[in-house]
Amino acid sequence: MLRNIRASFSQIPLIGWLLGALTAVALDLYVGTSLALTLGLPKIPVLFGFVIMLKKPVMIPGAILYVLLIYVLPAVVITWSTIPLTNRLAATLFRLPMVIAVAIYLALLYAILHLWAGLSAYRDLVLRLTLIAIIITLSLNVINGYMGEFSCSHPGFMALGAYCASVFTVGLLVNDRLFGAAFLPPALGPFLFPIALIMGGLVASLGALIVAIPSFRTRGDYLAIISLAFLFIVKSLLENLEFVRGPRGLSGQPDWAGLPTVFLWTVICIWSINNFVRSTIGKALNAVRDNEMAANAMTVNTRRTKMVAFLFAAFWAGVGGGLFAHVLRYVNPSTFGIQKLAEILAMVYFGGLNSVYGSIVGAVSISLLGEALRPLEIFKWIIIPLLLILVMIYRPTGLIAFKELDVTNLLQPKRNPGGKA
Amino acid sequence: MVLFFQNFINALQWGSFYALIALGYSMVYSILMLFNFAHGDIFMVGSYIGFGISVALIAVASSGILAMPNWLILVLTILISMFLTSFVGIIVERVGYRPLRNAPRASAAITGLMIGIILETGNLALLGARRVSFPSLIETVTYNVGGVFVTNKKIMIVLVSLLLTLALHQFVRRTKWGMAMRAMAFDFAVVPLMGVPLNTMAALTFAIGSALAAVAGILFGVAYPVLDPYMGILIGWKAFVAAILGGRGSVLGATLAGFLLGFTEIFVATIFPSTLRDLIAYSIILLILTFRPHGFFGEPYSARLRL
Numbered sequence: 001m002l003r004n005i006r007a008s009f010s011q012i013p014l015i016g017w018l019l020g021a022l023t024a025v026a027l028d029l030y031v032g033t034s035l036a037l038t039l040g041l042p043k044i045p046v047l048f049g050f051v052i053m054l055k056k057p058v059m060i061p062g063a064i065l066y067v068l069l070i071y072v073l074p075a076v077v078i079t080w081s082t083i084p085l086t087n088r089l090a091a092t093l094f095r096l097p098m099v100i101a102v103a104i105y106l107a108l109l110y111a112i113l114h115l116w117a118g119l120s121a122y123r124d125l126v127l128r129l130t131l132i133a134i135i136i137t138l139s140l141n142v143i144n145g146y147m148g149e150f151s152c153s154h155p156g157f158m159a160l161g162a163y164c165a166s167v168f169t170v171g172l173l174v175n176d177r178l179f180g181a182a183f184l185p186p187a188l189g190p191f192l193f194p195i196a197l198i199m200g201g202l203v204a205s206l207g208a209l210i211v212a213i214p215s216f217r218t219r220g221d222y223l224a225i226i227s228l229a230f231l232f233i234v235k236s237l238l239e240n241l242e243f244v245r246g247p248r249g250l251s252g253q254p255d256w257a258g259l260p261t262v263f264l265w266t267v268i269c270i271w272s273i274n275n276f277v278r279s280t281i282g283k284a285l286n287a288v289r290d291n292e293m294a295a296n297a298m299t300v301n302t303r304r305t306k307m308v309a310f311l312f313a314a315f316w317a318g319v320g321g322g323l324f325a326h327v328l329r330y331v332n333p334s335t336f337g338i339q340k341l342a343e344i345l346a347m348v349y350f351g352g353l354n355s356v357y358g359s360i361v362g363a364v365s366i367s368l369l370g371e372a373l374r375p376l377e378i379f380k381w382i383i384i385p386l387l388l389i390l391v392m393i394y395r396p397t398g399l400i401a402f403k404e405l406d407v408t409n410l411l412q413p414k415r416n417p418g419g420k421a
Numbered sequence: 422m423v424l425f426f427q428n429f430i431n432a433l434q435w436g437s438f439y440a441l442i443a444l445g446y447s448m449v450y451s452i453l454m455l456f457n458f459a460h461g462d463i464f465m466v467g468s469y470i471g472f473g474i475s476v477a478l479i480a481v482a483s484s485g486i487l488a489m490p491n492w493l494i495l496v497l498t499i500l501i502s503m504f505l506t507s508f509v510g511i512i513v514e515r516v517g518y519r520p521l522r523n524a525p526r527a528s529a530a531i532t533g534l535m536i537g538i539i540l541e542t543g544n545l546a547l548l549g550a551r552r553v554s555f556p557s558l559i560e561t562v563t564y565n566v567g568g569v570f571v572t573n574k575k576i577m578i579v580l581v582s583l584l585l586t587l588a589l590h591q592f593v594r595r596t597k598w599g600m601a602m603r604a605m606a607f608d609f610a611v612v613p614l615m616g617v618p619l620n621t622m623a624a625l626t627f628a629i630g631s632a633l634a635a636v637a638g639i640l641f642g643v644a645y646p647v648l649d650p651y652m653g654i655l656i657g658w659k660a661f662v663a664a665i666l667g668g669r670g671s672v673l674g675a676t677l678a679g680f681l682l683g684f685t686e687i688f689v690a691t692i693f694p695s696t697l698r699d700l701i702a703y704s705i706i707l708l709i710l711t712f713r714p715h716g717f718f719g720e721p722y723s724a725r726l727r728l
Binding site for chain 1: 450456516517520521524525526527528529530531532534535536538539541542543545546654655658661662665666694696697698699700703704706707710711714715716
């Protein structure tokens with residue numbers, strides 16, 4: 001019986017899941033509050049009821065019931081009952097040009113996230129930070145997973161991007177105590193914001209040269225140290241630059257990194273990194289990881305490959321850092337320290353090496369877990385590490401390692417309209 | 422010149438902490454080809470164990486059950502903490518490293534990092550967020566040698582760390598266990614086939630490394646008597662840098678690099694504003710590693726066949 005259920009669920013195409021989720025989110029929006037009050041909850045459980053369950057154990061049945069009634073039941077019923085319909089829809093979409101089909105899917109996904117996050121400012125913030133975590137994790141996976149180095153410099157790249165983008169926006173576009181009056185009209189701001197992010201990314205790539213060039217001559221532990229030294233240097237440099245207020249941090253970033261912007265950048269990041277790792281140079285990266293000498297003999301230009309990978313990964317880390325600064329609207333050097341490093345590494349290795357899926361899963365699960373367990377206070381930092389140790393012991397390369405993200409496969413209808421699976 | 426010698430003494434003291442901790446990294450590395458990223462936190466745990474034992478011993482001594490002079494309390498504290506902390510190291514090895522013996526190396530690095538976080542948080546949960554101050558067991562006596570101020574604590578710290586380094590060196594060179602370690606460092610795959618027990622050796626290196634970290638922790642408590650749960654993070658990572666800089670798996674290299682790191686940090690802080698300490702010290706290390714990527718005593722790495 002279990003197998004039957006599983007078989008019928010495997011026939012649900014992606015669009016079915018998306019429609020189910022949309023229904024659940026719409027229910028959350030329209031009947032959520034009244035249902036929550038009926039069940040004796042003070043308000044809609046913001047994070048699938050985790051927070052409320054841990055804070056007030058009395059509310060556990062109510063919260064579970066809420067999650068079942070609003071999310072699980074409608075989503076499952078809708079997706080399951082509309083299998084023929086959604087498969088036909090998926091087939092129609094599949095025949096469209098890829099760009100249009102993907103755009104429709106993404107629009108649907110955005111609508112779900114928008115409705116879900118629209119209900120509370122807290123959800124919105126968590127969602128944006130999670131999306132940024134995906135960017136950062138994915139870009140670190142290019143170095144640590146696909147290239148097989150152990151780079152510790154990612155918070156440094158993030159810091160460079162964050163500070164550069166912040167200086168650009170705060171200095172040029174906003175009236176600020178530190179940098180004086182706005183240089184350009186603030187109305188231009190949202191249009192110039194992408195330029196700020198790209199500049200942040202480019203500065204981070206420039207910083208990555210410091211790590212990339214020694215990587216020609218050394219690997220493994222020594223490179224780890226070089227990247228760690230780079231992290232210390234960047235942090236110390238920022239603490240000493242009075243021009244960005246040193247250890248007191250830089251604040252006053254304009255609020256331009258809303259959900260649409262962050263979502264768009266995350267999509268661009270996933271798209272470009274996925275294409276990068278599936279390209280010739282991405283395969284060359286794997287070759288360098290597995291055996292540098294053999295790769296060299298097979299005409300792979302190892303230096304160029306390493307250089308491109310480092311600069312590319314650092315670019316995205318810088319963009320992620322820029323977004324991060326504009327979401328929190330405050331950065332200080334100590335944000336980008338060893339603890340941030342441990343967090344990013346945890347996301348990469350939890351999700352899975354050498355896999356775009358893995359990075360997405362790792363970033364989302366670690367960030368949501370971190371938020372959901374917040375009421376446990378410091379015990380959160382015992383549970384999450386324990387979980388990670390268990391994952392490492394039973395699946396040493398992470399949950400979903402070495403799996404390609406193939407969009408064609410993802411969008412395919414899962415059952416032919418004729419009924420053949 | 423006086424200033425130079427004054428800083429020389431300070432750097433010797435600061436370097437001894439790095440050297441003692443770096444030895445632990447290096448020992449583990451030579452056997453398992455892995456770094457124990459929880460080592461900085463084992464240093465912290467050692468320091469807290471030392472704190473607990475010294476407080477307990479002082480209570481025993483002052484209650485009159487067993488009168489002990491303070492120096493004896495310190496010696497006993499060091500010995501008992503070394504013994505107890507070595508078990509922490511063995512547990513870390515058993516939980517975080519033994520199940521991952523055949524896994525990718527980075528996975529073991531992650532478990533090490535996570536065990537470190539658990540140790541920090543566990544300490545925070547047990548003892549609360551307040552800082553504790555290490556009891557002062559010996560009176561500070563300051564000697565004035567031609568304008569240079571030397572305290573008895575500094576002399577003790579430097580002497581103890583040098584003594585332990587020498588003892589470890591002799592242990593590795595002269596004893597049967599040391600020979601097994603060197604053999605294991607030479608060939609990780611074949612030597613266990615010759616009857617050297619891999620798991621015992623790994624546990625032994627973790628135990629020795631942790632015992633040294635405990636000494637470093639107590640000496641740190643003697644010199645800077647405020648302990649907090651996060652004290653091991655930064656010093657641990659810096660000692661890790663020293664261990665790599667010395668060349669992996671080299672006792673002598675790790676000690677030298679530990680002192681070198683101490684000297685760089687102290688002298689940079691004297692010559693430049695002290696806020697620039699990390700910036701300049703790590704730029705120097707980056708430069709050294711750029712031109713000598715395998716550290717002082719390590720094997721060079723080559724991507725090309727050497728014929």
